[in-house]
Amino acid sequence: xxxxxxxxxxxxxxxxxxxxxxxxxxxxxxxxxxxxxxxxxxxxxxxxxxxxxxxxxxxxxxxxxxxxxxxxxxxxxxxxxxxxxxxxxxxxxxxxxxxxxxxxxxxxxxxxxxxxxxxxxxxxxxxxxxxxxxxxxxxxxxxxxxxxxxxxxx
Numbered sequence: 795x796x797x798x799x800x801x802x803x804x805x806x807x808x809x810x811x812x813x814x815x816x817x818x819x820x821x822x823x824x825x826x827x828x829x830x831x832x833x834x835x836x837x838x839x840x841x842x843x844x845x846x847x848x849x850x851x852x853x854x855x856x857x858x859x860x861x862x863x864x865x866x867x868x869x870x871x872x873x874x875x876x877x878x879x880x881x882x883x884x885x886x887x888x889x890x891x892x893x894x895x896x897x898x899x900x901x902x903x904x905x906x907x908x909x910x911x912x913x914x915x916x917x918x919x920x921x922x923x924x925x926x927x928x929x930x931x932x933x934x935x936x937x938x939x940x941x942x943x944x945x946x947x948x
Contacts, residue, residue: 859896860938861889861927863911863919872911872919886922893930903931910938 862875874881874889881888897903907927911920920937927935 859893859901859905859907859927859932861907861909861923863909863915863923865912865914868914870916872915874923886919886926889923890926890929893927893932897931901932904934905932907932907935908938909935 860877862878864873864875865871866873874884874886876889876892881892883891893907909920909923909927911923924935
């Protein structure tokens with residue numbers, strides 16, 4: 795005797811065992827891989843030992859602009875140095891003009907501009923130096939570790 799299917803009933807397979815198998819495979823493959831996210835994208839190379847410190851002249855790809863602010867009067871006045879030389883016009887408008895001239899001469903706007911200040915220099919002067927660099931069009935303005943008081947005073 796052959797059983798006939800009832801017309802209103804459909805067969806639906808149970809998917810729970812298949813989901814269990816897929817999860818076990820996923821866990822198996824995740825545990826079997828090594829995730830080295832830290833070193834990803836870093837080119838591992840072995841350099842010539844003579845290229846280390848003292849092995850040759852250092853190469854600076856982006857010309858660095860160093861601005862130092864030295865205390866010139868109990869923190870209220872400041873002496874501005876650019877590339878270890880005193881700025882000819884010792885105000886922040888003169889610093890802006892110097893940086894603008896440097897940019898017009900072909901300096902890359904991504905070139906680092908590093909501002910360092912003695913610990914006794916007020917923050918308003920550091921902010922004014924940063925503003926001068928940003929107004930001149932430089933976009934990579936950085937702050938250096940503070941200088942020792944009196945290290946730049948002539």
